[in-house]
Amino acid sequence: MKILTTKKIILVGGGIGGTATALALYRAGFEPIVYERTTTLREVGAGVALWANATHVLKELGVLDDVLRESDPITNYQFFSQMGKELMNLCINHFEVPAVAIHRADLQALLWRKLSSEHFVLGQTFERFEPVGNKVLAYFTDGLAEIGDVLIGADGLRSKVRSQLFGQVKPIYRGMTSYRGLTNYIPNTYKRGYICEFLGSGKAFGFVTIGKGRMYWYVASKAAEGQSDAPVGRKQELQEIFQDWPTPIPELIAATDETSILKTDLYDRVPIPKWSFSNITLLGDAAHPTLPTMGQGACMAIEDALVVTQCLLEHSDPAEALRQYESLRLVRTKKIVEQSLLIGKVAQLENSFVVAVRNTLMKLLSQQFDNDYRAIHAYRVSLKLDKY
Ligand SMILES: Cc1cc2nc3c(=O)[nH]c(=O)nc-3n(C[C@H](O)[C@H](O)[C@H](O)COP(=O)(O)OP(=O)(O)OC[C@H]3O[C@@H](n4cnc5c(N)ncnc54)[C@H](O)[C@@H]3O)c2cc1C
Numbered sequence: 092m093k094i095l096t097t098k099k100i101i102l103v104g105g106g107i108g109g110t111a112t113a114l115a116l117y118r119a120g121f122e123p124i125v126y127e128r129t130t131t132l133r134e135v136g137a138g139v140a141l142w143a144n145a146t147h148v149l150k151e152l153g154v155l156d157d158v159l160r161e162s163d164p165i166t167n168y169q170f171f172s173q174m175g176k177e178l179m180n181l182c183i184n185h186f187e188v189p190a191v192a193i194h195r196a197d198l199q200a201l202l203w204r205k206l207s208s209e210h211f212v213l214g215q216t217f218e219r220f221e222p223v224g225n226k227v228l229a230y231f232t233d234g235l236a237e238i239g240d241v242l243i244g245a246d247g248l249r250s251k252v253r254s255q256l257f258g259q260v261k262p263i264y265r266g267m268t269s270y271r272g273l274t275n276y277i278p279n280t281y282k283r284g285y286i287c288e289f290l291g292s293g294k295a296f297g298f299v300t301i302g303k304g305r306m307y308w309y310v311a312s313k314a315a316e317g318q319s320d321a322p323v324g325r326k327q328e329l330q331e332i333f334q335d336w337p338t339p340i341p342e343l344i345a346a347t348d349e350t351s352i353l354k355t356d357l358y359d360r361v362p363i364p365k366w367s368f369s370n371i372t373l374l375g376d377a378a379h380p381t382l383p384t385m386g387q388g389a390c391m392a393i394e395d396a397l398v399v400t401q402c403l404l405e406h407s408d409p410a411e412a413l414r415q416y417e418s419l420r421l422v423r424t425k426k427i428v429e430q431s432l433l434i435g436k437v438a439q440l441e442n443s444f445v446v447a448v449r450n451t452l453m454k455l456l457s458q459q460f461d462n463d464y465r466a467i468h469a470y471r472v473s474l475k476l477d478k479y
Pocket residue numbers: 103104105106107108109126127128129138139140141215216217218245246247248249250251269271355357374375376377383385386387388389390391392
């Protein structure tokens with residue numbers, strides 16, 4: 092049994108990344124404490140796809156069985172043209188663990204339940220950190236100050252930990268907004284296990300079931316940053332845009348309650364070559380925010396959780412551990428961020444000739460897509476607790 096000299100880990104942010112990291116650290120014998128600005132640990136009312144590269148981590152964390160009970164498996168990723176012609180049908184269940192689609196709040200609750208409440212301090216907004224000897228002091232808005240051996244910023248796209256480390260730089264709006272909806276309407280024609288995505292001009296519509304009889308759908312659409320809803324309202328606007336798209340798209344929008352349709356502008360950042368400084372580091376969207384076009388943002392945060400924990404186990408010097416964590420994560424996360432941006436650009440194509448060429452290329456290159464997805468989903472890291 093290894094004596095851990097680095098013990099208390101301050102995590103800023105209790106999203107999927109912060110919570111998964113707290114769980115990994117706890118299982119490895121550390122004392123993680125998550126400081127979260129909201130007063131309840133919650134996620135937005137939408138689905139999230141978790142590919143094998145993330146579900147294998149959930150297995151290591153002992154939550155995969157629970158996740159499987161509350162989610163639906165994904166076996167295929169099927170793309171269509173706006174007219175409903177199949178472009179590609181990628182089989183994605185090649186691995187020892189399944190890919191799944193789950194409600195974000197269900198995933199969050201499952202991770203949270205594995206930890207006792209003493210690991211969470213809610214309603215605390217992180218303000219700044221200060222190195223104190225070989226420790227780090229974190230300050231919160233209402234005067235709370237906490238000292239720890241390591242501080243991990245898992246505080247998302249607009250991370251304050253990141254701003255203090257590297258200066259305040261705005262994330263980059265990539266010209267696309269997203270809509271996400273949930274409905275209990277499951278069309279008879281829906282093939283269980285399929286993510287179906289229809290690609291039009293500057294727009295895409297996708298859907299997949301996420302367990303407990305719920306259908307999650309999403310739209311990516313070219314738009315100006317911060318564009319407000321049309322006067323007719325969000326739902327009717329979408330109904331008008333997608334009225335002549337193939338069934339069941341209009342029906343899914345019609346069956347969704349207007350209040351459950353979320354709109355989120357899509358941002359990323361240019362990958363940076365370094366995100367740790369001494370015993371302070373970043374994780375998840377705080378470190379490598381990405382467009383959701385490959386559905387890998389949360390999956391990468393979950394991978395980070397295990398890698399950072401493994402590195403802290405292997406090195407008694409936290410600075411050395413965080414340097415190793417960063418070096419193990421840089422190449423992979425950079426590749427996914429850049430590939431997601433490229434897919435985002437392709438999804439924004441509007442000219443009908445160019446769209447036709449894109450669709451033809453997708454059909455011709457489906458083997459290449461299959462290989463690329465398979466390689467990304469094949470990533471594995473394991474928490475070798477037995478070594479310590
Ligand atoms: C439309 C859309 C679809 C997506 N689909 C997928 C998908 O299918 N699969 C996938 O893997 N990923 C997907 N993603 C990406 C995924 O949502 C994110 O990558 C993931 O949620 C990042 O988790 P995180 O914990 O790093 O950050 P966040 O989820 O942003 O969590 C950060 C947490 O920090 C807290 N916080 C922030 N500032 C402070 C502060 N100062 N003090 C204290 N707490 C603070 C916040 O309240 C929040 O709880 C999608 C994203 C979008 C926008």
